[in-house]
Amino acid sequence: MLTYRKAATVALLFPPAGVPAFVHSMRAARLAAEGHIEAARHEGERARDWSWYAVGIGLSVYVVAFIAWLLIANHHAVARVFFGWQTVTDHLAWKSLLKGFWINVQVFLIAEIIVLVWALVVAVMRLLPGPACKPIRLLATVYVDVFRGIPALLVIYIVGLGLAQAHVPVVGGLSDMEYAIIALSLTYGAYVSEVYRAGIESVHWSQTAAARSLGLTYSQTMRHVVVPQAVRRVIPPLLNDFIGLQKDTALISALGVLDVVSRARFVNNSRGTLAAYSMAALLFLLVTIPFTRWLDGLIRRQQAKTLAGR
Secondary structure, X not given: OOOHHXXXXXXXXXXXXXXXXXXXXXXXXXXXXXXXXXXXXXXXHHHHHHHHHHHHXXXXXXXXXXXXXXXXXXXHHHHHHHOOHHHHOOHHHHHHHHHHHHHHHHHHHHHHHHHHHHHHHHHHHHOOOOHHHHHHHHHHHHHHHHHHHOOHHHHHHHHHHHHHHHOOOOOOXXXXXXXXHHHHHHHHHHHHHHHHHHHHHHOOXXXXXXXXXXXXXXXXXXXXXXXXXXXXXXXXXXXXXXXXXXXXXXXXXXXXXXOHHHHHHHHHHHHOOOHHHHHHXXXXXXXXXXXXXXXXXXXXXXXXXXXXXX
16 A cells, blocks of 8 residues: 555656545545555555556656757757758758668668578577587587677678678678678677577477477478477567667668768768768667567567467
8 A cells, every 4th residue: 555655755756646646545544544444455556556657657757858958958059969950851861861771771681581591590500419410519609609799890890891801702802781781690690599599499399209209300300390389489589689680780881881870971071960860860760669569569469379378
């Protein structure tokens, strides 16, 4: 049951919802003192609900008020720097940024396809059974440890600048965009392979035993029994990694690729502002937020199916 002191604190946070919380808390205390336990519990629940309203709405109001104050502070300097009206409303600036953002989208889509396949191969390599496959398992483990431990930006520099400067055969003459795709695929392949591996190991051992007892080989068991179940289970975390991949395509500007970040820098340099960076951030948000909400819905549906299956 909410105490007077807590209710009073909540009332100060956001009075329109805090005052009802304080009133219901007082009623709950009075009813409890009179011995009306059920009525006191009911009032206590209402006080708790109003308290959460006060906390949630109150914090939201304060955050919005702080942002508004930040934008108008110092004679609107923050608003001019990050949201300069002349830059934000410039058709040519948006056209240039959209052209660069399309490069980010292409890099993301191609890298995603590569990662899906390559990460699954690495995950299966790490789970190969028997002592004869130990060198392969060790090789896959070293790859995962190395590329999960190196920041993505450094991988982009090493792959994009190092391979070109060393004139490595086959891959020494690729474009900057292709180097960026390789670097991101190597980095996210290490992360996604662990997601795959967790999904494969989550499949109960009896599934494998039943398949092998029916005469299926190890590869057939993995292909037809284990991997399909594992992939369905790890779809939400896979999509979460791909959201991160989509955002990390902004790092390819380090190689000089004319993506949205590079073009935003050019616009900012010509206008003496940082508004183009805010515009580029908006483009990423327009992709990632709907994707994130769709992912949340997918997780809820998967949880509902799991509970229904029980």
